[in-house]
Amino acid sequence: MDNVPRRRYIDGLVENFKELQAVHLELCNDVANVVPDLVMADADDLPSKTARLTSFERRSVLRAIFSCIEASSFHMRKHLVLHNGDLLSPELALALKELQVDVSGSGVVTTKPLKVSALSLLRLTVKVFGECYEPLDEYNLKPTKCEGVDFEKMIPSFKVRDRITHPKRISDLTITDEELLNAVTAFRWFNRFVIDSIGLIAGHTLSDAKNFEERIKVLNKQIAQYDEEKAQLESRFKISH
Known part of the structure; x- marks a missing residue:
């Protein structure tokens, strides 16, 4: 990879990483605006806060929560495809892009949006991230x-999100204390998943940079040794002639 494409590739990684952090922080703030200190509160304090x-605040905070989950998950999948594409199978890369293969009536192969639940996409994101990034x-x-x-609470919560998004009766808009x-x-x-993942991305990027620097040092030593041996050979050749 020459300098220009490599620079564009690195710029793309940096931009995606910054966007992931910015989107997650902004949407976390949306949740906090409804319930201050919600993210950092002790678990024992949550019932009294919620x-x-x-009713309006309950729906607002639940919508803000799932807006954050789906948007941040999207940017996580985008990062996985951009940064770890060489580790992914073609099928997995398509799934992370929320696409699937389609064949038209005339035999033309194309792609179309993948029909999958938001919970399944979240599971996919977490699973693939764990496969691409080793512990630090x-x-x-x-x-x-x-x-x-804590994760098991995600399953019924998605159902509540769907219920208040597409209410069939007035009671569907009610969110109980337990549901909230x-x-x-x-x-x-x-939130812990995203924060830890951002740390892993940053840590591995730093580790990759250090390894790259070490490889450069080794190569420079090899080049210097090669130049020295070349000079010695040239000197001997001149003496023999």
């Missing part, structure tokens, strides 16, 4: 898995 919310013990960082009590607490708990799990 119980006093009005020096930073106490490791990939997240879709497991544990589940959504907030799931959101806190997701």
Whole structure:
């Protein structure tokens, strides 16, 4: 890869990384604007913070939560394709782009939007990220898995999101204390996933840069040794003639 394409590639990675951080932070702020300190609050304080919310505030915070989850997940998948494309199968790369292969009636192969649930896309994002990024013990960082009590709250929360987005009766717009607490708990799990993932991306990028510098040092030594041997050979050749 020559300098210009490589520079564009690196610029694209940096831009995507900055965008992921900016989008996640902005949408976390949307959640915090409804319930201040929600993300950082102690787990024991969550029930009291969520119980006093009005119906409008409950719907607002739940919509903000899933806006953050879906948008940040999208940028995570974008990063995986851009930065780890060489590790992905063609089928996996298409799925991360939310596309699938389609064949028209005339036999032309194209792609079309992938029909998949938001929860399945989230599971895919977390799974592939864990396969692409190894733990960084020096930073106490490791990939997240879709497991544990907090993640399990995500499953019913997606159903609540769907219910208030497409209400069939007035009661569908009501979010109970338990449903709201589940959504907030799931959101806190997701926020930890994104923060840890950003740390892994940054840590591996720094590690790659250090390894690249070390390779350059080794190559420079090899080149210097080659130049020295070449000079010696040329000197001997001149003496023999």
